[in-house]
Amino acid sequence: MNGSSFRGVMVYSENPSLLLELLAAGRGLADKLGAPLSAVLIGGEVGGERREEAIRHGADRVYVLENPRLADFNVETYKAALLRVVEAEPPEVLLIGGTKRGKELAPRVAAALETGCMTDCISLEVDEEGRLVGRRLTYGGSTVAEEVCLRKPQMATIPPRVYERPEPAERRGEVVALEVEVPEPRVRVVERKEKRRAGFRIEDAPVIVAGGRGIKKREDLKLLEELAEVLGARVGCTRPLAADYHWLEEWIGLSGHKVKPDLYIACGISGTIQHVAGIRDAKVIVAINSDEEAPIFNIADYGIVGDLYKVVPALTKALKEKLGK
Amino acid sequence: MVNVIVLIKDIVDLTEIKVDPRTQRPILAGLPRKISDVDKRAVEAAVQLKEKHGGKVAVLSLGDDKTRTALREALAMGCDEAYLLKDPAFEGSDTLATSRILAAAIRKIGEYDLILCGEMTLDSLSAQVGPRVAELLGLPQLTYVRSLDLKEGRVVAERDLEEEDEVVEAPMPAVVTVVREINEPRIPSLMSIMRASRKKIEEWDREALGLSEGEVGSAGSAVEILEVRAPKMERKKMIIEAETPEEAAERLVEKLMEEGVLR
Numbered sequence: 001m002n003g004s005s006f007r008g009v010m011v012y013s014e015n016p017s018l019l020l021e022l023l024a025a026g027r028g029l030a031d032k033l034g035a036p037l038s039a040v041l042i043g044g045e046v047g048g049e050r051r052e053e054a055i056r057h058g059a060d061r062v063y064v065l066e067n068p069r070l071a072d073f074n075v076e077t078y079k080a081a082l083l084r085v086v087e088a089e090p091p092e093v094l095l096i097g098g099t100k101r102g103k104e105l106a107p108r109v110a111a112a113l114e115t116g117c118m119t120d121c122i123s124l125e126v127d128e129e130g131r132l133v134g135r136r137l138t139y140g141g142s143t144v145a146e147e148v149c150l151r152k153p154q155m156a157t158i159p160p161r162v163y164e165r166p167e168p169a170e171r172r173g174e175v176v177a178l179e180v181e182v183p184e185p186r187v188r189v190v191e192r193k194e195k196r197r198a199g200f201r202i203e204d205a206p207v208i209v210a211g212g213r214g215i216k217k218r219e220d221l222k223l224l225e226e227l228a229e230v231l232g233a234r235v236g237c238t239r240p241l242a243a244d245y246h247w248l249e250e251w252i253g254l255s256g257h258k259v260k261p262d263l264y265i266a267c268g269i270s271g272t273i274q275h276v277a278g279i280r281d282a283k284v285i286v287a288i289n290s291d292e293e294a295p296i297f298n299i300a301d302y303g304i305v306g307d308l309y310k311v312v313p314a315l316t317k318a319l320k321e322k323l324g325k
Numbered sequence: 326m327v328n329v330i331v332l333i334k335d336i337v338d339l340t341e342i343k344v345d346p347r348t349q350r351p352i353l354a355g356l357p358r359k360i361s362d363v364d365k366r367a368v369e370a371a372v373q374l375k376e377k378h379g380g381k382v383a384v385l386s387l388g389d390d391k392t393r394t395a396l397r398e399a400l401a402m403g404c405d406e407a408y409l410l411k412d413p414a415f416e417g418s419d420t421l422a423t424s425r426i427l428a429a430a431i432r433k434i435g436e437y438d439l440i441l442c443g444e445m446t447l448d449s450l451s452a453q454v455g456p457r458v459a460e461l462l463g464l465p466q467l468t469y470v471r472s473l474d475l476k477e478g479r480v481v482a483e484r485d486l487e488e489e490d491e492v493v494e495a496p497m498p499a500v501v502t503v504v505r506e507i508n509e510p511r512i513p514s515l516m517s518i519m520r521a522s523r524k525k526i527e528e529w530d531r532e533a534l535g536l537s538e539g540e541v542g543s544a545g546s547a548v549e550i551l552e553v554r555a556p557k558m559e560r561k562k563m564i565i566e567a568e569t570p571e572e573a574a575e576r577l578v579e580k581l582m583e584e585g586v587l588r
Contacts, residue, residue, distance in 0.1 A: 075466060076466075079460075100487055101486070107457045107460075110457065111457040112460055114421065116421055116547025116548035117420070118451075120450065139339055139448055139450075142339065142342055143342075143553050144554055146550070147548050147551060150547050151547040186496060187465045187466070187493050187494070189491055189493050190493060231587070232588065262586040273344055274339070276558075284584050284586050286577065297564065298558075298562060299558040300560060300561075301584075302565055302580055303564045304570075310570040314569075314570040314574035315574040315577060317574070318575050319587070322582070
């Protein structure tokens with residue numbers, strides 16, 4: 001497929017809520033390109049309300065592919081369905097929701113179309129030449145790469161919660177039903193089971209108090225625990241404290257847990273890019289460090305230059321008074 | 326009996342990456358390389374299948390002369406054959422071109438029941454090579470696999486998805502991508518390292534794989550990397566000035582109340 005027959009922006013996700021987020025991303029790109037935005041719905045049966053929902057959230061056109069063999073997600077049958085739409089109406093840009101299923105579907109579709117796909121884009125835009133430019137994390141999350149897709153359709157996956165779901169509005173849109181031949185799936189699902197949740201995960205903690213090499217000995221973690229208790233927080237640490245000293249079992253960072261709390265308090269943490277890769281999604285970062293040159297201050301919202309052995313207990317006390325605990 | 330081909334990539338040691346404070350670009354030159362962690366677990370999974378069911382394991386990597394170290398390590402872990410896909414023309418290959426090169430080599434090897442690789446390599450994080458190779462070879466794919474076995478000539482796997490786990494089975498040949506949780510890779514004994522050092526590493530270039538210049542390297546790629554930088558963090562960077570730790574603590578608490586992150 002080549003030439004100038006590619007037109008418009010097309011979005012697909014098997015996850016209904018992520019599809020709406022993709023419509024937000026797609027709307028911006030389509031307006032920039034002066035081209036229509038279409039959404040793809042695939043399933044055994046696709047209810048009328050989902051078609052309406054896609055239109056209200058920004059789609060100019062909705063492609064519907066229904067087939068009993070498409071009742072459950074299967075990468076080969078869904079690939080066939082998506083290729084059917086792309087062949088019917090080749091888009092310039094094809095965005096796929098970056099769930100795990102979306103990320104096994106997108107490269108398979110890209111391979112069939114002999115095009116490129118940028119995985120997990122955290123932003124997408126159209127440059128002056130009309131090319132799709134994406135920014136995505138690389139090197140375990142310690143760097144951001146800016147990439148451009150040079151073949152069409154230009155493909156990208158977008159993880160959940162990068163774009164906000166657009167406000168619904170009364171709009172007009174067209175619904176196009178397409179017939180598709182679906183192959184017999186070769187991979188058969190034998191069993192589906194709910195995930196066993198292994199207790200409380202630090203990824204889910206709303207507040208985290210973390211220590212780095214500024215903590216001199218294991219017993220001193222008590223200072224962090226006391227602060228954590230007032231805040232209803234979890235205690236975490238950097239790699240050396242866990243991997244080298246074995247003071248705690250797990251660490252936060254590139255090779256450990258990636259967290260996204262509302263509040264992250266870094267105590268005696270210098271802020272290597274490996275550690276920062278694990279906390280970049282925190283809402284507010286506080287750094288307490290005696291070294292005013294420490295890189296952690298460059299990525300913190302609030303910094304206190306001072307001895308953590310004095311500042312942390314003072315903070316615990318101040319919070320106790322303020323929060324009445 | 327099962328014939329497995331495992332795909333590995335040797336990547337820079339991510340724990341060694343530093344950022345040039347002036348350019349904000351990562352310093353990658355001269356960094357030590359090692360087998361990408363998840364790929365190493367694919368090697369372990371392949372060797373475990375061979376040990377249980379008999380057969381052989383071939384390891385395959387697109388790289389340069391330094392990649393031999395990674396291939397030797399895979400041999401020491403129990404792989405039987407190693408193939409290095411190396412050609413100056415391969416430089417700059419994105420996942421589109423890389424998958425073509427790997428698929429061509431897999432076709433040339435010819436005999437296989439399973440192709441294994443990690444769900445993604447930790448440098449590029451693109452998670453595309455497994456599904457792309459499956460598409461090019463027309464094979465079923467089983468992704469995010471965290472346990473794997475064979476039953477009556479079929480592959481059976483447990484997949485790790487977001488909200489659920491899925492047990493699936495498929496006919497062979499098939500492509501399987503594994504997640505980190507699948508196993509802990511073995512540390513090869515001195516004896517196996519010695520034995521591995523005597524094994525031959527087969528080397529194939531573009532011509533040996535029957536690929537044209539336009540199919541590989543930058544010419545055969547669709548995605549171009551424009552720039553790689555340390556992430557910019559939009560942060561307030563406010564240093565709280567105070568005479569005493571107590572005063573600093575109080576001011577910080579006020580700020581955190583304003584942010585609405587205390588409860």
